[in-house]
Every structure is written in structure tokens, then in C-alpha cells.
Amino acid sequence: xxxxxxxxxxxxxxxxxxxxxxxxxFSDEIVTTMGGLRVVPDISVEAMDPADAxxxxxxxxxxxxxxxNEAVTSxxxxxxxxxxxxAAICAATLxxxxxxxxxxxxxxxxxxxxxxxxxxxxxxxxxxxxLLAVGDKGVITASGLGSVEFGREIxxxxxxxxxKDTALWFDMFKHGILPIED
Numbered sequence: 001x002x003x004x005x006x007x008x009x010x011x012x013x014x015x016x017x018x019x020x021x022x023x024x025x026f027s028d029e030i031v032t033t034m035g036g037l038r039v040v041p042d043i044s045v046e047a048m049d050p051a052d053a054x055x056x057x058x059x060x061x062x063x064x065x066x067x068x069n070e071a072v073t074s075x076x077x078x079x080x081x082x083x084x085x086x087a088a089i090c091a092a093t094l095x096x097x098x099x100x101x102x103x104x105x106x107x108x109x110x111x112x113x114x115x116x117x118x119x120x121x122x123x124x125x126x127x128x129x130x131l132l133a134v135g136d137k138g139v140i141t142a143s144g145l146g147s148v149e150f151g152r153e154i155x156x157x158x159x160x161x162x163x164k165d166t167a168l169w170f171d172m173f174k175h176g177i178l179p180i181e182d
Contacts, residue, residue, distance in 0.1 A: 002060040003033035005089045005144065008151030008173060009057065016160045019054050026071070034061060045071045050082035054158060060090025060144050065118060073099040083138060085157050090144030097122050106136035110143050148174045 014021050025031055025041025032038055048056070056079045058072070076099040079086050088096045093109035096102060102124040109115045112128045132146025135153040142150035152170045155161055161169060171177040 001031060001033045001039070001063075002090060002144070003035045003037050003039075005142075005147045005150065006057050006059045006087075008148055009087075009154040012151060012155055012160055012169070013055075013158065016158075018160070019158070022053075024048060026069070045069075045075055048075055050079045050084045053079065053084050055085045055087060055154065057154065058086070058088040058092035058095060060088075060092045062091065064091035064094045068095065068098045076101060080138060085135075085138045085140065087135075087140035087142075087150070087154055087157070089133075089142040089147065089150045091118075093141045094118050096139060096141055097124070101139050102127060102141075104137075105139045106134050107139060107141040108132070108134050108143055108146075109141060110145075 010021055013019050022042045023039050024043055024045055026045055028041055028044065030038050030040050056075065072095050076086050076095060080101050086096065086101065090110060093107070094115070096107065097115055097119045104127060106127055106129050107124070108129050108131050112125060115122045115128070133140065133142035133149030133153045135157055140150065140153045140157060142153070148170065151173070152166060155166050155169065168179055
């Protein structure tokens with residue numbers, strides 16, 4: 001798991017006080033992230049219920065390139081069907097494509113050729129956009145190079161801030177522009 005990729009989004013979600021951040025695992029085993037952090041899952045993928053969630057965020061990581069996980073693709077479809085937003089960054093976008101959530105949905109990844117190479121039946125090239133992150137119809141996708149943009153799309157989706165404060169947040173974390181105090 002690429003722990004740094006969802007970090008901005010998770011921080012803002014927790015800071016809002018409106019949502020609980022819950023770590024989901026394939027089991028109750030501790031997960032050591034690519035950055036060396038140890039994460040203890042709160043629940044398993046099988047225990048997830050769309051009725052209990054505001055969003056489902058998949059961080060990237062090498063594991064998504066190794067194989068698909070049917071439990072995850074099933075949960076993604078369930079959440080999407082229940083109109084609960086799903087978000088994936090970097091290699092986790094492969095699971096969004098494998099779950100067939102990219103049809104008629106503007107989406108991005110680590111490149112169109114990357115999706116085509118890693119997901120042989122990917123056929124939604126017409127909806128692919130060359131952006132670092134995009135949100136459309138309850139699906140948020142991002143390149144591994146777009147963690148700040150990914151955070152912004154999640155902030156917008158969950159309406160954590162208004163447009164002006166979201167733009168201010170983005171300018172601070174992407175461009176290092178601090179707000180001017182009057």
C-alpha cells in the first residue's frame with residue numbers, strides 16, 4: 001500500500017469531524033505499507049457495508065499490478081450501485097477498471113497505455129482524460145503523481161469545504177501559496 005497517496009485526503013476527512021476514517025484489510029493482520037508504517041485494519045473487506053460509508057478510498061501499491069482481488073471489485077460495484085463514491089489512485093485505478101466502473105465515466109490513471117496493458121479487457125479509452133485526478137459520476141481516479149489533486153477531488157465529493165476554501169487548500173498544498181492575511 002502506497003501510504004502517502006491518500007494521506008492528504010484522509011487528513012482532511014478526519015479533520016472535518018464529520019466522518020470516521022476506518023482502515024479496511026483483507027484480514028485482521030497488520031499491514032506494513034510501502035513507507036514502513038504498520039496499519040491495523042478496523043474491519044475486513046467482506047464486512048464492509050455501503051450503508052455505513054461516505055466513500056471508499058483505495059490507495060495505490062504494487063499489489064494491484066500483481067492480480068485482481070474479486071472481493072474488492074465486488075465491493076466497488078456494490079458501493080457504486082448504492083451511489084457511495086469510490087476513489088482510487090495510482091495502481092488501484094486498475095481495480096476500478098476491472099470492476100468495469102469506467103464505462104461512460106471520465107477517468108484517469110498512470111496513463112491510458114498502462115490501463116490497456118494491465119487490464120486486457122479495458123475498453124473505455126473514449127472516457128479517459130489526461131489529468132492528474134478526475135471525479136465523475138461518483139468515481140474518483142488519479143495518477144500516482146496526483147495525490148494533492150486526488151485529495152481535492154475527495155474534498156469536493158464529500159463537500160468538506162466550499163469552493164473558495166477548497167481552492168485555497170489546493171493552492172497551499174500544491175503550489176505552496178499561503179493565504180494573504182488582511
